[in-house]
Amino acid sequence: MNIGQAARATGISAKMIRYYDEIGLVRPAARTEANYREYDARQVNELRFIRRARNLGFSMAEITRLLSLWRDRERPSREVKAIADRHVADLDARIAEMQAMADALRHLSHCCAGDDRPDCPILADLTAGSLPSDPPRRSRPS
Amino acid sequence: MNIGQAARATGISAKMIRYYDEIGLVRPAARTEANYREYDARQVNELRFIRRARNLGFSMAEITRLLSLWRDRERPSREVKAIADRHVADLDARIAEMQAMADALRHLSHCCAGDDRPDCPILADLTAGSLPSDPPRRSRPS
């Protein structure tokens, strides 16, 4: 199966499949004489695996780890569970952080007349705001 | 006030202040003879404004807009409110999406023994999972 077929079979763009090859995450089973990447069922499954993990919001680093556990028939489920639990905790933290932002903004917006006049508590808050000492800047996988 | 002092006064790195200058978001009030950037109270306030908006999770594009509204004494509060409301809606959507991910993972993790044995519903799900047709890939400002 060449890269385009693998792309259609997995829902991952050919570009990204080449990228995964490049970073060593999923290498093609072989190359044809014409240097075309050849994928078989194993790689296609791995690519699907990656897509699903990505859909669950795992970072590429987490996916790399999960994939190596997936490839290892003997892995203890403990390790997988640990990654999943860490990821859940991370998601929960981000959710809480975003919830706080949304609530703060909702409050400000609620206090803003939203008419033709220039008085606006939202901008007023941004001008003089209390800023509660830097929320962390996390990076986002998805 | 030079860039280092402005950085300390606003909590934004000198690097980022130079970047904001470069993209035209906040230009220094002047340059000294030695070509040092000179910031005064106005710019420092604007930089603080940016930091607070960033802390609320606004994207740079939104901040650019908010800043121009902030600079315009005559702006109708309606416009500001519209941006804030859109941002709240966006946050809510992301929160729901992440909540769904976290719930799905929590469920899987709950079903995983997490011991020495290799049987793991989490990997099983990633292997065969139903994947409910691509959740959107949003970019994240913060």
Next chain:
DNA sequence: GATGGACCTTCCCATGATGGGAGGGTCAAG
């Protein structure tokens, strides 16, 4: 008035996941 250290400048590079595109080779159907 020199020296040293803290500061400033610009320029270049890297990140991570992704897409765009150019320039060129390959394959299969007509």
Next chain:
DNA sequence: CTTGACCCTCCCATCATGGGAAGGTCCATC
């Protein structure tokens, strides 16, 4: 054999951010 769809590699761009090099500036201390 031609044509169009496909593949290859290589380069560039994104966006906000940081690292670092090479070189100029400022100020306090000797």
